[in-house]
Amino acid sequence: MTEPTPKIRIRGLKKAFGPKVVLDGVDLDVMGGTSFVVIGGSGTGKSVLLRCILGLITPDAGSIEIDGVDVTTLTPRQREPYMARIGMLFQNGALFDSLSVWENVTFGLTAAARMGHGPRLTRAQSRARAGELLEQVGMDPAVGALSPSELSGGMQKRVGLARAIAARPEILFFDEPTTGLDPIMGAVIDGLIADCVRKLGSTAIAITHDMASAQRIGDRVGMLYEGRLIWQGAPDTLFDSGNPVVDQFTHGRREGPIKVDVRT
Amino acid sequence: MNGILDFVAGLGRAVLDMVRMAGKVALFGAVALSHVVRPPFYWRTLWGSLVEIGYFSLPVVALTALFSGGVIALQSYTGFAQYHAQNAIAGIVILAVTRELGPVLAGLMVAGRVGAAMSAEIGTMRVTDQIDALTTLSTNPMKYLVTPRLVAGTLALPFLVLVADILGVLGGFTVCVMKLDFSASAYIAATIASLKVMDVTVGLVKAAIFGFLITLMGCYHGYHSRGGAEGVGAATTAAVVAASILLLTFDYLLTDVFFSQ
Numbered sequence: 457m458t459e460p461t462p463k464i465r466i467r468g469l470k471k472a473f474g475p476k477v478v479l480d481g482v483d484l485d486v487m488g489g490t491s492f493v494v495i496g497g498s499g500t501g502k503s504v505l506l507r508c509i510l511g512l513i514t515p516d517a518g519s520i521e522i523d524g525v526d527v528t529t530l531t532p533r534q535r536e537p538y539m540a541r542i543g544m545l546f547q548n549g550a551l552f553d554s555l556s557v558w559e560n561v562t563f564g565l566t567a568a569a570r571m572g573h574g575p576r577l578t579r580a581q582s583r584a585r586a587g588e589l590l591e592q593v594g595m596d597p598a599v600g601a602l603s604p605s606e607l608s609g610g611m612q613k614r615v616g617l618a619r620a621i622a623a624r625p626e627i628l629f630f631d632e633p634t635t636g637l638d639p640i641m642g643a644v645i646d647g648l649i650a651d652c653v654r655k656l657g658s659t660a661i662a663i664t665h666d667m668a669s670a671q672r673i674g675d676r677v678g679m680l681y682e683g684r685l686i687w688q689g690a691p692d693t694l695f696d697s698g699n700p701v702v703d704q705f706t707h708g709r710r711e712g713p714i715k716v717d718v719r720t
Numbered sequence: 721m722n723g724i725l726d727f728v729a730g731l732g733r734a735v736l737d738m739v740r741m742a743g744k745v746a747l748f749g750a751v752a753l754s755h756v757v758r759p760p761f762y763w764r765t766l767w768g769s770l771v772e773i774g775y776f777s778l779p780v781v782a783l784t785a786l787f788s789g790g791v792i793a794l795q796s797y798t799g800f801a802q803y804h805a806q807n808a809i810a811g812i813v814i815l816a817v818t819r820e821l822g823p824v825l826a827g828l829m830v831a832g833r834v835g836a837a838m839s840a841e842i843g844t845m846r847v848t849d850q851i852d853a854l855t856t857l858s859t860n861p862m863k864y865l866v867t868p869r870l871v872a873g874t875l876a877l878p879f880l881v882l883v884a885d886i887l888g889v890l891g892g893f894t895v896c897v898m899k900l901d902f903s904a905s906a907y908i909a910a911t912i913a914s915l916k917v918m919d920v921t922v923g924l925v926k927a928a929i930f931g932f933l934i935t936l937m938g939c940y941h942g943y944h945s946r947g948g949a950e951g952v953g954a955a956t957t958a959a960v961v962a963a964s965i966l967l968l969t970f971d972y973l974l975t976d977v978f979f980s981q
Contacts (some may be wrong), residue, residue: 550849
């Protein structure tokens, strides 16, 4: 019996910026319909990993397969159908300042329709659809008329989430979804993410250094350290992984194999 | 000897950096222009940029042109009155305004106002991940952000220069008639006699090229800004300085091409 093909398969992914090696041979399999959380310290390459998968950064070596197709070998035009299947929640929301909240939420739908990947919606239909999506993330549809600058950080994250799930993507990426939020709002966002991923049946990769968030979102968790995924396991083993590097990180200990360069 | 070698090496590096930068800008502009003929088209962004550049720059361009026309008239009078050649002032004003002052001053005003704003807007989008968000939402950032602005700059500046030409001549007329007691009808007749279609046309061609260069610099520096607020500030300054220098350089080159004989 053959094993099922992972939705996302990464092999030997490498990326360096000048002399600084950020990714040094990352291997990762994420099965369809599951959530994988990458944890790791600041500057360990978590965001670079996501950006490589999204095609925002070109890796130096290695392969990134989505449904068995190595997307690193595709031209931007060939990547378009894959991008249409991906939703992304950025760390700070990355909402477009010049557009209203509802236009932000339906931006991807409008873009997909322009590219012939979805039905064309009138402005009234788009606005109604944005209202439904805002309700899905626990917001009043009336918020759609506001500008992103009028929203709090937590509300911006929720609007970003509504925008990410608007096209019902097969794959969702979350870049530090709870950074900058209070613990209660962080838990709310995590709950919404878990709900959305479950309802859509999407495959998700999240990166975070918030252990509570990792446990709430992930089906599996992996730790990125010195450019490699040094450990993978179930979220409930996160604080008792048996790996000294992971244990030092998850318990926030100053002493251990991870040496933090603190300069006065 | 080592000092001379270091100086030459530094000079060489600076020249190579400049050539490399010119190549990057040219490539950036070429990619943006290639999207002019490839759908989808972002008409709303184009219209917004046209309004921003063409309409909201009108007051600053109009005032600059009005006063510059007046200054040319006054200065010309000071010089020409010594030789009893006041009749030539209307011709000098229209020549100066249509050939040089209209396009150059409108260009510099737009570079300061629109080039800086464009660079700051796109730069902020870059450092807050909005440009990456566009890519993840199946939207080509060059096509959505850069191409409409380049087209709008190229179309809007000739319109602004046409307004500047009219108001510059009006400024000269106002000073000559109200302050220097020229005959209004004689001034108008002299202006019409000196008006050349070629001068106005070349001024408008210059304006279109200046509009392209200003928006290209604004978009390029904003698009490649790095490092938060400081990076956006540096990009904005670089956009205005580069646009102003390019504008004056191309003004000389175009003047040489069209009027050197």
